[in-house]
């Protein structure tokens with residue numbers, strides 16, 4: 001397995017020769033069982049074709065319409081935190097699990113247009129959230145079966161509750177999503193046939209179906225299901241991770257927190273009902289989020305496999321060679337970001353030069369034709385959550401974090417996303 005370790009090699013693998021590589025079968029089967037096929041595991045022409053339709057769903061005007069949902073959910077989060085602090089009489093709270101719940105909640109409403117907690121299977125009344133969580137948080141046995149199943153298809157034959165539990169949960173999740181697609185398709189086709197002006201859709205499913213109706217795209221229900229599964233899984237753990245590290249930075253750096261608060265307070269006093277543009281254009285917040293995503297990239301690595309013999313930076317890469325790409329190779333490189341590349345300096349973004357100023361200096365969302373389709377969505381969500389959190393609370397270190405002094409937070413390892421091993425406990429103090 002080769003580690004892609006220069007900017008030029010990243011550019012060639014991800015852009016120029018993008019379709020000479022694909023996700024290795026092992027990786028696709030392991031992650032695909034949970035994340036669905038969708039764009040994440042579509043390859044070659046099938047990827048190009050589906051990407052064209054799905055891209056139209058993430059346009060700036062569509063994202064703008066999702067902004068009120070982000071805002072409303074961010075307010076619910078601060079209300080939840082305030083009442084937790086009041087009830088428990090404590091200041092300290094574990095934020096990783098709080099952000100995982102909040103971002104799943106947000107991706108649910110923005111993807112399907114309904115609260116996930118209200119979704120159930122029609123017959124046995126299994127609820128979506130417990131099935132989804134069961135699927136995502138597999139027991140050790142279930143994870144082991146998933147791992148073996150990639151090599152030898154044993155999933156249908158292992159008579160263990162850990163296995164059946166996973167299969168039941170995963171079937172229920174798919175059943176519920178298929179029902180959502182069917183119902184929405186019927187409702188939108190009815191509107192379309194009657195020539196009625198469409199009610200403004202504010203969720204990704206409606207946008208996807210709108211694409212299918214208006215451009216007569218060939219996205220099948222099964223493909224739409226794959227995209228929904230992708231959005232739900234790729235769109236919440238990553239953002240929850242980014243929010244966890246954002247709070248870590250605030251708790252460990254009072255000066256940065258004060259600077260961010262000053263900017264947000266000014267925004268709120270000049271413009272009490274903020275909109276997408278005002279939040280998006282806050283300069284310090286913008287720099288803060290870019291620096292956060294550079295230094296704490298939620299996605300730790302991805303894989304590729306050469307589908308034919310290919311030359312990368314003058315090296316012969318034989319068909320079948322596996323590559324690993326990690327954003328940290330470029331994001332933390334002193335050659336790209338200077339000798340302080342490991343430090344958190346939001347202001348560096350005001351004066352970028354050389355490779356840092358180009359698109360390949362930062363690989364958090366990958367690059368090229370397979371760049372994360374939810375990039376702008378994620379950035380907007382993180383900004384909106386931060387505006388609410390920072391305006392309501394001062395964040396300081398929890399006990400465990402304080403006792404670390406200057407040591408690094410222990411990490412989950414191995415893991416696909418960057419997460420503190422034992423969660424992250426910080427203190428929230430309501431602002432007066």
Ligand code: HEM
Pocket residue numbers: 038039040041051230231234235236238239242297298299302303363364365366369370371372373374375377378
């Ligand atoms: C901070 C948050 C996020 C990060 C760091 C992130 C990171 C990434 C990365 C690195 C890839 C490339 C994976 C590869 O090629 O192997 C990717 C792809 C993808 N992401 Fe994200 N993502 C984030 C949020 C989201 C959101 C919110 C959504 C959807 C609402 C999303 C949907 C997708 C999809 C569908 C792909 C596959 C794109 C393709 O292959 O054409 N992501 N993401």
